[in-house]
Amino acid sequence: MTFDTIKQQLDTYRQAAVDMRDILLANAVMIGEIPAPTFYEDQRVRFIEDRFSECGLQNCSTDEVGNGLGILEGTEGQKNILLVAHADTVFNEKVDHTISMVSDRLIGPGVGDNSLGLALLASLPLLLERLNIRLKSNLIFMAAARGLGRGNLEGLRFFLHNHQSPIAQALCVEGVKLGRLSYSSIGMLRAEINVRVPELYDWTRFGASGAVITLNDIINSINRIPLPKRPKTSIVLGSIEGGNSFNNIATHSLLRFEVRSESAEVVHRLLEEIRDRITEVELHSSAEISLDIVARREPGGIDFRHPLVRHARDLLKALHIEPRVAPSTSELAELIRHRIPAVTLGLTTGKKHTQVMEEIDIEPIFTGVAQFLGLLMAMDEGCCDEH
Amino acid sequence: MNIEHWLPNHTFHYSSFWDFRHLVEAKQAQNLRISLCIPTLNEEHTIGKEIVIFKSELMSRYPLLDEIAVIDSGSTDNTREVAASFGAEVYLAEEILPEVGSKRGKGENLWKAIYQLTGDIIVYVDADIKNIHPRFAYGLVAPLIYRPEIKYVKAFYDRPLAFSQGIRPSGGGRVTEILVRPLFSLFFPELTALIQPLSGEYAVRREVLEAIPFPIGYGVETSHLIDVYHKWGMEAFGQTDLDQRVHRNQATRDLGKMSFGILQTFLNRAKALGLVPHVPELQSILRQFQVKEGQFEQIEYHIVEEERPPMIEIPAYRAKFHPGT
Numbered sequence: 157m158t159f160d161t162i163k164q165q166l167d168t169y170r171q172a173a174v175d176m177r178d179i180l181l182a183n184a185v186m187i188g189e190i191p192a193p194t195f196y197e198d199q200r201v202r203f204i205e206d207r208f209s210e211c212g213l214q215n216c217s218t219d220e221v222g223n224g225l226g227i228l229e230g231t232e233g234q235k236n237i238l239l240v241a242h243a244d245t246v247f248n249e250k251v252d253h254t255i256s257m258v259s260d261r262l263i264g265p266g267v268g269d270n271s272l273g274l275a276l277l278a279s280l281p282l283l284l285e286r287l288n289i290r291l292k293s294n295l296i297f298m299a300a301a302r303g304l305g306r307g308n309l310e311g312l313r314f315f316l317h318n319h320q321s322p323i324a325q326a327l328c329v330e331g332v333k334l335g336r337l338s339y340s341s342i343g344m345l346r347a348e349i350n351v352r353v354p355e356l357y358d359w360t361r362f363g364a365s366g367a368v369i370t371l372n373d374i375i376n377s378i379n380r381i382p383l384p385k386r387p388k389t390s391i392v393l394g395s396i397e398g399g400n401s402f403n404n405i406a407t408h409s410l411l412r413f414e415v416r417s418e419s420a421e422v423v424h425r426l427l428e429e430i431r432d433r434i435t436e437v438e439l440h441s442s443a444e445i446s447l448d449i450v451a452r453r454e455p456g457g458i459d460f461r462h463p464l465v466r467h468a469r470d471l472l473k474a475l476h477i478e479p480r481v482a483p484s485t486s487e488l489a490e491l492i493r494h495r496i497p498a499v500t501l502g503l504t505t506g507k508k509h510t511q512v513m514e515e516i517d518i519e520p521i522f523t524g525v526a527q528f529l530g531l532l533m534a535m536d537e538g539c540c541d542e543h
Numbered sequence: 544m545n546i547e548h549w550l551p552n553h554t555f556h557y558s559s560f561w562d563f564r565h566l567v568e569a570k571q572a573q574n575l576r577i578s579l580c581i582p583t584l585n586e587e588h589t590i591g592k593e594i595v596i597f598k599s600e601l602m603s604r605y606p607l608l609d610e611i612a613v614i615d616s617g618s619t620d621n622t623r624e625v626a627a628s629f630g631a632e633v634y635l636a637e638e639i640l641p642e643v644g645s646k647r648g649k650g651e652n653l654w655k656a657i658y659q660l661t662g663d664i665i666v667y668v669d670a671d672i673k674n675i676h677p678r679f680a681y682g683l684v685a686p687l688i689y690r691p692e693i694k695y696v697k698a699f700y701d702r703p704l705a706f707s708q709g710i711r712p713s714g715g716g717r718v719t720e721i722l723v724r725p726l727f728s729l730f731f732p733e734l735t736a737l738i739q740p741l742s743g744e745y746a747v748r749r750e751v752l753e754a755i756p757f758p759i760g761y762g763v764e765t766s767h768l769i770d771v772y773h774k775w776g777m778e779a780f781g782q783t784d785l786d787q788r789v790h791r792n793q794a795t796r797d798l799g800k801m802s803f804g805i806l807q808t809f810l811n812r813a814k815a816l817g818l819v820p821h822v823p824e825l826q827s828i829l830r831q832f833q834v835k836e837g838q839f840e841q842i843e844y845h846i847v848e849e850e851r852p853p854m855i856e857i858p859a860y861r862a863k864f865h866p867g868t
Contacts, residue, residue, distance in 0.1 A: 178630060182599030185592055189674070210604075254673050254789070257592035259625045 188271035211281035222301035241273035242303035272331030336502035340457025341489035366405035387418035557682030578662030648759035762808025
């Protein structure tokens with residue numbers, strides 16, 4: 157099958173996804189309603205593994221770190237293509253995980269990030285069966301555990317480290333956003349700054365202040381760090397916590413932040429700069445301040461002109477979707493580190509990303525599925541191989 | 544039949560019916576047709592998800608259900624449009640059997656579903672369940688498939704009630720524990736074995752549904768239990784633990800109305816069966832009070848538990864399901 161033939165099949169793929177609407181949506185709802193905070197994905201992964209088994213996938217199992225895996229054997233089996241969706245969410249189990257569905261949207265925590273991506277993996281074997289498609293390559297389905305935050309991609313890293321046969325290419329899928337095309341990883345460092353004021357602190361001393369004020373000093377100091385425009389670099393202050401009440405001086409506070417840059421050297425330099433500034437604040441405050449690095453990514457990726465990226469762009473164009481090229485810090489980064497050609501695609505539009513009431517639109521999902529399937533077919537046919 | 548003997552033999556947990564393939568094979572071997580009925584009134588926020596889950600899991604993946612139908616009481620929101628858009632068959636209750644007229648109440652929808660739907664088994668599931676799951680249908684249908692002597696399967700739950708602080712477990716429903724269970728204990732002790740007699744989810748064989756009258760209001764579940772017990776005995780009942788059901792909590796005031804309707808139905812049944820021979824003519828006004836600007840104010844609710852006759856008595860029904868009789 158040529159790439160042009162695949163493009164001509166996109167309408168058929170889309171219609172097949174429409175015909176499977178109830179299964180796709182039901183999977184998204186049922187997966188989304190099982191809480192899966194990072195490190196506690198086991199129930200969700202078990203559900204997905206059951207789905208894999210019911211679809212006839214081989215070797216369905218949960219590995220030592222909690223990844224859910226299944227294999228759809230190809231007719232030739234000479235190539236392994238890895239399909240990855242991260243299984244974890246940022247929401248703890250106390251959050252109401254009910255997903256609601258109105259006529260055109262699904263609403264609930266993590267519904268786009270990444271229940272829908274997982275739902276596609278859970279539904280894909282049936283979709284292929286209905287389309288009477290038998291791929292030449294082996295497909296490895298993976299619901300990746302321990303991806304977010306402190307998980308630091310441990311699930312995928314464990315798999316890539318221990319998997320016996322080589323992975324030729326990989327496709328990562330996220331619920332949002334349709335048009336997303338990530339083929340490179342950005343240099344990244346995630347860290348926490350903890351400020352603690354000793355229990356027996358002398359509050360009468362000059363300049364005495366609580367942990368919130370001290371953290372504020374650190375934030376102000378970080379904000380004064382000059383950032384280069386090239387290579388593109390940013391520091392994201394993601395969240396803060398601290399104190400217990402209105403009227404007691406806070407004895408602890410916490411800042412979570414991320415440094416991103418196209419250059420690994422810049423990330424390293426900024427980390428040292430932040431360390432220096434923390435030390436300076438610490439000396440002036442007498443608080444105990446620690447910096448804990450949670451996750452790191454190295455920049456890299458495949459070229460914009462790589463056949464995998466080029467065909468992904470062509471498919472988006474054929475489906476009249478505006479590509480949204482952006483580097484990734486998620487599973488793709490680990491694949492890049494292992495020099496596995498890979499891209500990340502999104503499936504639909506949505507809003508309130510990472511919020512409890514995240515919304516995703518139903519109608520674009522079918523186009524997103526067609527795009528995913530088209531690229532998978534192109535990978536299977538060897539159109540995306542680098543010669 | 545004593546309760547100790549009945550309970551373990553007629554009480555199930557939905558998880559014991561996990562083997563859908565086997566369940567569908569058993570259904571097909573008996574050539575059974577199964578219909579799911581969802582009665583609705585302004586449920587646009589929950590109906591879509593409910594239909595998608597049932598259709599995906601129990602029609603597309605495993606053909607346990609042959610029909611999913613919404614019987615609507617005249618919603619003023621988009622319930623019917625949403626239900627139809629997700630693939631349910633949607634009917635307006637007043638358009639079913641128009642020759643018998645139209646009455647308001649959930650029981651009316653359930654009763655008319657017997658005519659409209661084609662299943663040998665009908666499973667009724669409410670539309671307001673937040674944590675909808677396929678178990679709400681297969682957990683109730685399975686005992687009917689596997690156990691021919693069982694005719695009527697009720698759901699029961701570890702009942703969490705959604706409230707402002709999340710979810711808390713409660714015992715049985717308040718009306719069950721305060722009204723129905725004491726009444727059953729007094730007059731029908733065996734029926735107390737049903738852990739949640741008022742649950743809105745149940746699966747029933749057509750031969751039973753067509754033979755019992757239907758109060759159209761609050762008393763429909765209570766009357767069913769008494770009538771099925773009277774005609775077929777405890778052997779005909781099953782009950783399935785469906786774990787949790789998350790739904791809207793009802794105000795105590797509304798539970799008062801519900802209890803008033805159930806009491807009417809119960810007393811009429813008790814009188815007809817000769818258990819309470821001298822029941823005076825029942826009043827139909829429920830009085831509740833509220834305080835407004837420092838003054839007590841009386842509110843009157845006119846609640847009459849009207850009943851539909853057994854469906855088998857309706858000529859159009861006999862013509863459709865028992866032609867030639």
